[in-house]
Amino acid sequence: MPKIVDHDERRLELVDATWRIIARNGLEGATMREIALEAGFANGALKPYFPTKDTLLEFAFGHVFNRTNQRIVKVTEGKTGLPALRAFSMEVLPLDEERINEARIVIPFWQKAINDPQKAALHQQSMDEWLTTIRRYLAEARDNGDIKAAIDDAALAGQLLNMLLGAQIVAALAPAGHPGPGLDEQLEGFFTLLTR
Known part of the structure; x- marks a missing residue:
């Protein structure tokens, strides 16, 4: 058989x-x-x-993004505002070997996306999804009175996303066993600035 x-x-x-x-x-x-x-x-x-290897890399990027989103759903369940935003951000930050390996998949995908409209569109769709989620959490936090920063939520969302994506590069380039210089402390610094 x-x-x-x-x-x-x-x-x-x-x-x-x-x-x-x-x-x-x-x-x-x-x-x-x-x-x-x-x-x-x-x-x-x-x-x-x-x-082709390109189609495999594209699928791998989608798989990494979906895995990250599945973890985000779990850690943000029942949370709103700043607690949800913090949990979301901590799940994206490359703070352990699994997430550092995810960064090592994402970075070559970005490199290919520079000259490949299909990959660029996949990346943009993924980032738009994350920006929408970040803006929702920021709006909830502002409605709760938790955010004091006089900066527009769209700018804050972009700032946070850029920080999270930049952390991927820092962690991927860090020597083995060293996830990068205080990424979680930098994130906490960002949250402190939101509440002042």
């Missing part, structure tokens, strides 16, 4: 293998052959799922 293949599961196995290879060897070291070997598949097994 032929083996039944779960195609979604196989795609995730390949994305996880891609993630590990990029984290270890960088994007250039993530050849289709190496990814197949890491996932325990024959080289040709990737083609039906991801015809």
Whole structure:
């Protein structure tokens, strides 16, 4: 009897293998052959799922974004305003090995997105979603009287998002075992400025 293949599961196995290879060897070291070997598949097994490394990288970016969003949903459940915004931000900050590896996937994706309209649109759609969420939490906090800063919420949302995205680069470039210089303290500094 032929083996039944779960195609979604196989795609995730390949994305996880891609993630590990990029984290270890960088994007250039993530050849289709190496990814197949890491996932325990024959080289040709990737083609039906991801015809090119670019399509695999695109899927990996979407997977990282979705995983982050799933964690955000869990940590913000029942929270609004500043507590929700803090929980959201802490989930995006690359403070542990998993999130640093996510940054190592996202950064090569950004590099490709510079000259690829499809990848740029995927990135913009993802960031628009996060900006909408950040603005909602800021508006709730302002309505609660928790935000005192006389800066427009749209500017604050952009500032926070830029800080979170910049932290991805800092953490990815930091030496192994050092997640970067006080990213959580910098975030707390931002929240302190909001309430003054």
